Amino acid sequence: MITEGNADQHNIIAPLIKEKLKPYVKKVDLDAFYAEDYLLSLGKAGLFQSPGHIEDKVVYNEMQLVEETAKTCMTTAFNLWCHLASLTYLRCSDKETLKRELLPKLENGETLGATGLSNPMKNYAGLEPLHLQAEGKKEGWILSGNLPSVSNLGKGHWFGAVANTNEGKHLMAFVPCEAEGLKFKEKADYLGVNGSATFACQFNDVFIPEKWIISTNAQQFIKKIRPYFVLYQVPLGLGIIEASIESIRKASRKQGGANCHLTVQADELAEKHAYLRNKLYTLVTGQEWTEILKVRLAVAKLALKAVQADMLHNGGAAYLQKSNPARRLKESYFMANLTPTIRHLEKLLNN
Missing domain, CATH: 2.40.110.10 (Butyryl-CoA Dehydrogenase, subunit A, domain 2)
Structure with missing residues (x-):
């Protein structure tokens, strides 16, 4: 899902996903293949450029990169999140040497x-x-x-x-x-x-x-960067949820349409997904730490709900190791245990 005004970015990333990621998704999942070439291609395409510091528009666009990637492969989107976190460290640092010597290499696709x-x-x-x-x-x-x-x-x-x-x-x-x-x-x-x-x-x-x-x-530096550390994670779950919704809708005619009797349906998931997605993209300034944690937790939980529903809607076909619903199920449980984990988030929000 691309928000209005970012069509140019979508036109750049869509062919990269089609050429450098989609053909390798099963290999990533089953053979531990690392899609490094795809990650580097994003930098070479100019999608990590910034003025050398945190800027709302840059964060917004980079969150969408994670979201679009996660729809196809959350594992690789997680790698992308790792890279964006490292960019955040340098962008927020007051060390000009790091910004001058290393930040450009990380932004232009020379390294990760x-x-x-x-x-x-x-x-x-x-x-x-x-x-x-x-x-x-x-x-x-x-x-x-x-x-x-x-x-x-x-x-x-x-x-x-x-x-x-x-x-x-x-x-x-x-x-x-x-x-x-x-x-x-x-x-x-x-x-x-x-x-x-x-x-x-x-x-x-x-x-x-x-x-x-x-x-x-x-201690003080991490307080500065942690909102972006978490913000860049949330689109991992959004991508999984959207892909699961699409999968559920495609399976609607299975076994004579019996899926309509399942408790969790695509429309319910889509409504909650849209609400959380809209909420997330209002938080790009990084100022509302508690709200960021709440959205991160809600998306992690909705991702678990969506992938389980996807498994049920696709039935036996989803239970194959090579199936996309099975891959997303594993990825969603990883997100639930990605720092900050669900229990970590619950602790932070209840203190």
């Missing part, structure tokens, strides 16, 4: 970025301790510890990471995958979303020069 912030997001919600430790050295920092999972990683990629310092402060660094002392172990044994290039990251005295430090006050 990742988030690495699942652990600190949980830490700031009181769910777990920070996993990385930083020790100050001349002209930089030494990072040690382990991150259980970081997605959208590969050769030449960069990712954000937060570490605790000896002084009790938190710093946020931008880390290249080629950094000396950094080891990776691929994680591809999930129920789904195995084509997300996810790795466990072990930091063995990894030196990060000062020029790659995003912020030496990560």
